[in-house]
Amino acid sequence: MAGKAQVDPPGGYEAAANAQRLHRNWLLSLPAIVLLLIGASGPLLIVLVYSFLHPGDYGGVIWKPTLDAWFKIFFSVDIFDETVHLADAHLSIFWRSVKLSLLTTLITFGFGFPTAYFIATRPKSQRAAWLFLITIPFWTNLLIRTFAIMEVIRNEGIINTWAIRLGLIDQPIQMLYTEGAVLLGMAYVYLPLMVLPLYAAIDRFDFHLLEAGYDLYASRWQVFRRIVLPLVSPGIVAGSILVFVPSLGAYVTPRVLGGGKKMMIGNFIELQFGQGQNWPLGASLSMLLLIVVAVALLVYVRTISRDRADA
Amino acid sequence: MPETGPHTPATARRRADFSVQKMPGFAAIAIACFVILYAPIITLVIYSFNAGQSVALWQGFSVKWYYIALENRAVQEAALRSLIIAASASAISSVVATMAAIGTTRTGAFKGRTAIYLLINQPLMVPEIVTAVALLIFFASIKVATGYGGLGYLIVAHAAFCVPFAYLPIRARLEGMDATLELAAADLYATPWLAFRRITLPLLAPGIAAGAMLAFVISLDDVIITEFVKSAGQDTLPTYMLGQLRRAITPEVNAISTALLALTLVLLSVFFVLTRARESRSD
Amino acid sequence: MANGKASVAVAARGVSKIFGSGSNEVRALDDVSLDIRTNEFFTLLGPSGCGKTTLLRLVAGFESPTRGSIFLDGEDITAEPPNRRPVNTVFQSYALFPHLTVAQNVAFGLEMLGRPRKEISDTVARMLALVRMEQLANRATSQISGGQQQRVALARALAPRPKVLLLDEPLSALDLKLRKEMQIELKRLQTETGITFIFVTHDQEEALTMSDRIAVMSAGRILQIGSPEEIYNHPAGRFVASFIGESNFFEGTVHNVRGNSVEIRMPSGDMVTAHSLSGKPEGSVTFAVRPEHVRLEQFGTSGTLAATVTDSVYFGTDTHCHLELDGGERLVARLQNKVSGGPGYEKGMRAGVRFDDGAAQVLAD
Numbered sequence: 019m020a021g022k023a024q025v026d027p028p029g030g031y032e033a034a035a036n037a038q039r040l041h042r043n044w045l046l047s048l049p050a051i052v053l054l055l056i057g058a059s060g061p062l063l064i065v066l067v068y069s070f071l072h073p074g075d076y077g078g079v080i081w082k083p084t085l086d087a088w089f090k091i092f093f094s095v096d097i098f099d100e101t102v103h104l105a106d107a108h109l110s111i112f113w114r115s116v117k118l119s120l121l122t123t124l125i126t127f128g129f130g131f132p133t134a135y136f137i138a139t140r141p142k143s144q145r146a147a148w149l150f151l152i153t154i155p156f157w158t159n160l161l162i163r164t165f166a167i168m169e170v171i172r173n174e175g176i177i178n179t180w181a182i183r184l185g186l187i188d189q190p191i192q193m194l195y196t197e198g199a200v201l202l203g204m205a206y207v208y209l210p211l212m213v214l215p216l217y218a219a220i221d222r223f224d225f226h227l228l229e230a231g232y233d234l235y236a237s238r239w240q241v242f243r244r245i246v247l248p249l250v251s252p253g254i255v256a257g258s259i260l261v262f263v264p265s266l267g268a269y270v271t272p273r274v275l276g277g278g279k280k281m282m283i284g285n286f287i288e289l290q291f292g293q294g295q296n297w298p299l300g301a302s303l304s305m306l307l308l309i310v311v312a313v314a315l316l317v318y319v320r321t322i323s324r325d326r327a328d329a
Numbered sequence: 330m331p332e333t334g335p336h337t338p339a340t341a342r343r344r345a346d347f348s349v350q351k352m353p354g355f356a357a358i359a360i361a362c363f364v365i366l367y368a369p370i371i372t373l374v375i376y377s378f379n380a381g382q383s384v385a386l387w388q389g390f391s392v393k394w395y396y397i398a399l400e401n402r403a404v405q406e407a408a409l410r411s412l413i414i415a416a417s418a419s420a421i422s423s424v425v426a427t428m429a430a431i432g433t434t435r436t437g438a439f440k441g442r443t444a445i446y447l448l449i450n451q452p453l454m455v456p457e458i459v460t461a462v463a464l465l466i467f468f469a470s471i472k473v474a475t476g477y478g479g480l481g482y483l484i485v486a487h488a489a490f491c492v493p494f495a496y497l498p499i500r501a502r503l504e505g506m507d508a509t510l511e512l513a514a515a516d517l518y519a520t521p522w523l524a525f526r527r528i529t530l531p532l533l534a535p536g537i538a539a540g541a542m543l544a545f546v547i548s549l550d551d552v553i554i555t556e557f558v559k560s561a562g563q564d565t566l567p568t569y570m571l572g573q574l575r576r577a578i579t580p581e582v583n584a585i586s587t588a589l590l591a592l593t594l595v596l597l598s599v600f601f602v603l604t605r606a607r608e609s610r611s612d
Numbered sequence: 613m614a615n616g617k618a619s620v621a622v623a624a625r626g627v628s629k630i631f632g633s634g635s636n637e638v639r640a641l642d643d644v645s646l647d648i649r650t651n652e653f654f655t656l657l658g659p660s661g662c663g664k665t666t667l668l669r670l671v672a673g674f675e676s677p678t679r680g681s682i683f684l685d686g687e688d689i690t691a692e693p694p695n696r697r698p699v700n701t702v703f704q705s706y707a708l709f710p711h712l713t714v715a716q717n718v719a720f721g722l723e724m725l726g727r728p729r730k731e732i733s734d735t736v737a738r739m740l741a742l743v744r745m746e747q748l749a750n751r752a753t754s755q756i757s758g759g760q761q762q763r764v765a766l767a768r769a770l771a772p773r774p775k776v777l778l779l780d781e782p783l784s785a786l787d788l789k790l791r792k793e794m795q796i797e798l799k800r801l802q803t804e805t806g807i808t809f810i811f812v813t814h815d816q817e818e819a820l821t822m823s824d825r826i827a828v829m830s831a832g833r834i835l836q837i838g839s840p841e842e843i844y845n846h847p848a849g850r851f852v853a854s855f856i857g858e859s860n861f862f863e864g865t866v867h868n869v870r871g872n873s874v875e876i877r878m879p880s881g882d883m884v885t886a887h888s889l890s891g892k893p894e895g896s897v898t899f900a901v902r903p904e905h906v907r908l909e910q911f912g913t914s915g916t917l918a919a920t921v922t923d924s925v926y927f928g929t930d931t932h933c934h935l936e937l938d939g940g941e942r943l944v945a946r947l948q949n950k951v952s953g954g955p956g957y958e959k960g961m962r963a964g965v966r967f968d969d970g971a972a973q974v975l976a977d
Contacts, residue, residue, distance in 0.1 A: 040439045046432030047445050049425040050492055054448050057489025061463035062455070068466060129362045132352070136359030139350040150601065155366050157543075157597055159550040161567050162586040166369035169376070169384050169578070176372060179385035209366065228349045229674055230707035232694040234721030235772065242352060244720075248711045267456025269553050274574060284458040291465060291557075301466075304459040315454055346676050347693050 062308070069301035077295045087298035091306060108286075115282040118201050119265035123212075125205040126261050127254070130212035134253075135246075137213075138220040149217065156210035164274045167203045168194060171275075195277035203275040204265050211264070212257040219253020220246075252322055259318040263311050283307055374590065377583035384580055394584040404585060407569040414480060414565060415548040418487035419495070423541040425488075426495035427533070431525075434503040452490035460490070461557035468558055478560050486558050487548040494547050495540035498604065502536025539603040542596050549593070620686070621776055621808040622648040622671055627680035629666050629832075640666040641677070642832040648776075648810060649825075653802050655811045657819040658829035659855070664812045667829075668778050671810065673697045684775060695724070700769035701778040704785070706761050708753040714764050715740065715749040721772040739767040742801065759790045766801065776808045783818065795822055816856045820844065828852050846889050849977045850898060859900040860943035861975075866894050874974050880939030882917050886972035898975045905971030906945035908933065908957055909964040916964025919943075921957050933957050935965060 069087050072080040094105040137148040155163065170176050171193040178190035193199055223246070231241040247254075269284035276282070281289070283303065290300030373384075377395070381388030398404050426449075433445055452460065468482045510532070514524035552567045559568060566589060573582055629641040641663045648654045656664035669675040670682055673694030681690045689697055700721065708717050718739050722732045740746045743763035748756055753764065762782060769777055779798075783791045799822050802809045813819055819826050820840040827837045828851075836848040847853035850861065864876035867883065874888045876899060886899045909916050922942075923934040931954045933945040945965070947955040957963055 036439075039436060043432040043436055043439055044441065047429040050429035050449060050496075051445065053421070053425055053485070054451060054489050054492060057464070057485045058452050058455070058460055059448060061467035062459070064466050065459070065463045129358060129365075132355035132358035133362040135352060135355050151363060152366075154594065154597065155370070157546055157550075158370065158593055159552075159567060159586070159589055161550075161552050161570060162373070162590060163370065165570070165582070165586060166373040169373055169583075170369050174383070174385060176385045179383075206365070206369070209362070213362075224705075224707070225350055226703055226705055226707040227709060229672075229694070230701070230703060230709070231720075231724075232347075232349060232674075233672060233699075233701045234768070235695045235724040236720075237695060237724075238352065240724055245709060249709075263454075263456065267458050269458045269461075270571070274571075284456070287458055287462060288557075291462060297466070300462060304462050307456055308459050311454065311456055347673055349674060 065301045065304050068298055069305050071298050073296045073298050079297050087302040090299055091302055111281050111286050115266055119262050121201055122204040122265045123258050123262045126209050126212035130216055134213045134216035134220050137217055152210050152213050160207055161270055163207050164203050164271050167206055168274055197280050199275040200272045200280050203271040208261045211260040215256035216253045219250040223249055255321045259314055263314055267307055373583050374587045377580050377587040379580050382579055394580040398581050398584045407564045407566045411549055411565040414483050414487055415545045417484045418491050418548040419541045419545040421488040422491035422495045422544045423537055426492050427499055427537050430496055430499040430503055434500050449496055450493050453493050457553045461554045465557040482558050486554050491544035491547050494543040498539040499536045506532055535603045539600050542600040546593055546596050619650045620647045621650040623683040625681050627677045630678045639832050644834055650808055651806050652824040653809045655819045655823035655826045657826050659814055662829040663832040664829050668780055668812050672701050672778050698774050699776040700774040702765045702769045702782045704780045706765040710753055713750050717764055718767045718771050735771055739771045743767045779811045781812055846973055848889055849975050853900040858903055861898055861900050862941055863898055865896050884972055886974045887970050888974040893974050899972045900975055901967050901972050903944045903946040905968040907966045908945055909966055911962040911964050913964040916966045919963050919965045921959055921961045923959055931955055
C-alpha cells in the first residue's frame with residue numbers, strides 16, 4: 019500500500035483542510051472586521067461605558083461610576099425638596115417617538131401594500147421599470163427629500179402660497195414645525211423601505227393560489243384576508259421593522275420639519291451632546307434606543323426563521 | 330339545452346376576463362403613491378430654475394442659482410470634500426467587502442461566520458444617531474490624544490457604514506457564480522491565486538463595481554454621522570445644506586439638491602446596468 | 613333538458629378564445645361546441661397549446677370566452693365569476709395553501725360557502741377518508757409527498773360537492789408508478805362520488821384507460837369526440853390517427869363504396885378494403901392501418917401486398933418489422949413474439965403483407 023508510507027495529519031486530511039479554510043476565511047474577513055470595529059461597533063462599547071459615568075461640567079465625563087444617567091432617563095429629582103418625579107419631559111419625547119414611528123409604519127403600510135401589490139402584478143417586462151421608480155427615491159438623499167416636503171408645506175411654500183393666491187385662505191396655515199409635518203415627512207421618506215420588502219414577498223407569492231381560492235368560492239376580500247395576507251406576512255413584518263427602526267431613531271426629518279419643538283429621541287440624544295452638555299445621559303438614551311431596536315430585530319429574525327421552518 | 334348560436338348578440342361582444350390578481354382600489358392607491366413620491370422632488374427641481382427668490386412662485390426660467398451656488402466658496406469646498414470622502418470610502422469599503430465576501434460566501438458554515446455577518450451588517454441595524462454619538466465620543470478622544478484633525482475620521486466612519494452596501498451585491502454575484510469554474514481552473518493547473526486573478530475576479534468585477542457605486546451614493550448622502558464626526562470647517566454638501574436651513578431659503582439650496590440628485594441618478598443607472606448585465610448573463 | 617337520452621352537465625356553444633390582439637393574436641379556441649354528459653369521465657386530449665387547458669379554464673371561470681357561451685346544467689354561466697360557479701378544480705400544480713394544514717385546505721371551500729361548523733368537520737373527515745389521508749389531517753402541506761398532495765388537492769376540490777370536477781393534468785407531476793395508481797384511484801373516486809369529471813391531459817394512454825369519452829383537440833379545435841375504442845379503432849383524421857397510438861398511412865383512389873365499406877385501389881394496382889366513418893368518400897383518399905393490425909405471410913400468397921423487410925427490431929413482447937411495399941410505400945408491422953423467439957423475418961427478406969379485416973380506416977383529411 020503506497021498510502022501507508024505517509025503519516026496522516028492529526029485528525030486526518032479533512033480536519034486539516036477545514037482548519038486551513040477557517041484560517042483563510044477569517045484572514046480574508048479581517049480588514050472588514052477591523053474597519054467596522056473602529057468605525058462602527060467598537061465605539062458603541064465606549065457609549066455603554068459612558069452611560070455609567072458622571073457628566074463633566076462642559077461636556078465629556080468624569081470617570082466615576084454611577085447609575086445616575088440611566089435613572090435620569092425616566093425620573094427627575096426636585097432640586098428643592100429632593101423628591102423623585104417621573105421625568106415628564108423625557109417621557110413625552112419617548113411617547114412622541116413611539117407614537118410617530120407606529121403611525122409612520124401604519125401609513126407606509128396602507129400606501130405601500132397596494133403599491134407593492136400593483137408592481138408585483140404588472141407584466142414581467144414592466145416590473146423592473148416600476149420598481150426602479152420606487153428605488154430612485156429610496157437612494158435619493160434623505161435630506162433632499164425632507165427638504166422637498168418642507169418646501170411644499172412651509173408658510174411661504176407652494177401649498178400656502180397658491181391657496182392664498184386662489185383666495186382659499188387669508189393667512190398661511192402653519193403646517194411646518196408640527197407633529198403632523200414630522201409624520202408626513204417620515205412617511206414620505208420611509209415609504210420605499212416598506213414597499214421593497216413587501217414587493218419581494220408578493221413577488222414570490224404563487225398567484226395560482228388565488229385561482230384556487232376563487233375556485234373554492236372565496237370572495238375578493240376573503241381571498242385577500244385568508245390567502246394573500248397570511249402568505250406575505252414575513253414581508254409585512256420585514257417592511258414594518260425596516261420602517262419602524264429608522265423612524266424611532268430619526269434625526270434629520272424631525273429636526274427639519276419639527277423644528278426644535280417636536281423633538282424625537284434622536285434629537286434629544288443630540289441635545290445631550292450639544293447644548294445639554296450631559297454626555298452620560300445622551301449615552302444611556304442611545305443604549306436604550308439600541309435595546310428597543312435590538313428587540314424589534316429579534317422579533318423580525320424569529321418571524322423569518324419560523325417562516326423558513328414552515329417552508 | 331338551449332341551442333344558442335355563436336352569434337347571438339349577448340355573446341358576440343368580447344368579455345373581459347375575470348382577473349384573478351386584481352384587488353379593487355389597489356391600482357389607484359399605487360398611482361397616488363407614485364405621484365406623492367415624485368411631486369415634491371419634481372417641484373424642488375423645477376424651482377431650482379426659478380429666476381426669482383421664491384421657491385413657490387414662478388418668476389421665469391433661469392440657471393442663475395446654479396451660478397450662485399458654483400461661485401459660493403463654501404459650496405465649492407463642501408462639494409469637493411463630499412467627493413473626496415465618497416471616493417475614498419467607496420474604494421476602501423469595496424476592497425474590504427470583496428475580501429470579506431470571498432471569505433464568507435460559498436465556503437460552507439465555519440466558526441464565527443454568523444459573528445462576521447452581524448458585524449458587517451451592523452451599520453444597517455444600529456440607528457445612525459447611536460453610531461454617530463459613539464463615533465463622536467471615540468474620535469474626540471483620539472483627536473485629543475494624537476492632535477490629528479483631518480478628513481481621516483470622516484473617511485473611516487463613511488468607509489465603515491458603506492461596507493454592508495458594498496458587500497451585498499458582491500456576495501449576491503459570488504453566490505450566483507458557478508463554483509466549478511474555479512475547480513476547472515485548478516484542474517488546468519492554475520494556482521489558487523491565479524485562479525482568483527484570471528477567473529474569479531473578472532467574473533466578480535460587475536458586482537464589485539455595483540457595490541462601489543452604492544457605497545459612493547450612500548457616503549455622498551450621509552448627514553447624521555458626518556454632522557457628528559466633522560470638525561469645524563469640514564462641511565460636506567449635505568451638512569452644508571442642513572446648516573443653511575436656519576437662514577432664509579433661496580433656490581440656491583434647490584440648485585445644490587438638484588445637482589446631487591442628478592449625480593445620484595447617474596450612479597444608480599450605472600448600478601442598474603451593471604446588475605442587469607449580471608442577470609442577463611446568468612440566464 | 614332538451615336532450616332526452618342523457619342529461620348534459622356542461623355545454624359549450626360556439627366558444628372562441630382569442631388572446632392578445634393585432635399581430636400578437638393567438639386563437640386558443642376556435643368555434644368549439646360540445647356536450648359533456650352528467651356523471652361521465654370526460655377527457656380533453658391534445659398536445660400542449662391545443663386549447664384544452666383554455667377550455668377547462670373557461671368552464672372554471674378564470675377566463676371568459678371571446679365569443680360563445682358556457683352552460684352548466686342548461687344554465688348560461690358565461691358571465692359568472694369563478695367563485696360563484698359550482699365547479700371545482702384540481703390544479704396542475706395542486707395550488708395547496710401552504711399556510712394551512714391538510715384538513716384546513718379541505719375545509720376552505722366549505723368555509724367560504726358559510727357551511728355550519730359541524731357539517732364542515734364531518735365533510736372534511738369523510739373526504740380525507742375517501743382519499744385515504746385521515747392520518748395526515750394536521751400535517752402542513754409542505755410535509756407530505758407529491759402523491760399525498762395530489763390526494764389533498766382532490767379532497768379539497770371534492771369537499772364542496774361540485775357539479776363538475778375539473779382536473780388540469782393532475783398526474784403530470786407524479787412518477788410513473790404513482791401515476792398508474794392515481795389513474796385507478798381517480799376512476800374509483802369518479803364512480804363513487806358520481807360527479808362529472810372533466811380531465812385534461814396530453815397523455816393518450818391516460819386518456820384511453822380512464823375516460824368514458826374523449827375529445828381530441830388540436831390548434832383550438834375539437835377533431836373527434838368518442839369512446840376510447842371509437843377513437844382508437846376509427847380515428848377520423850390523420851392527426852387523431854397519429855396522435856393516439858401509431859399508424860401507417862397509405863394513399864389510394866376509391867373504386868367502390870358499399871355502406872361503410874370502401875374498396876380502394878392502391879397506386880400499385882392492389883385492392884384494399886377499408887372502413888369509412890361517415891359520408892361517401894370519392895377520388896383519392898388516405899387510409900390508416902395500426903402496426904399491430906398488419907400480418908406478414910409467405911411472399912406471393914394471394915391477396916397480400918408484395919413487400920421487402922428493410923429492418924427488424926426486437927422489443928421483447930413484440931418485434932417491429934419495417935417494410936417497403938413494391939409500390940414504394942413504407943410501413944411498420946408489430947408482430948407478437950413467441951417463446952421460440954421472433955417472427956423470423958430478417959432484413960432483406962421478401963414477404964406478403966395483409967391487413968386485418970376492418971383494420972384499414974379511411975381518413976377524412
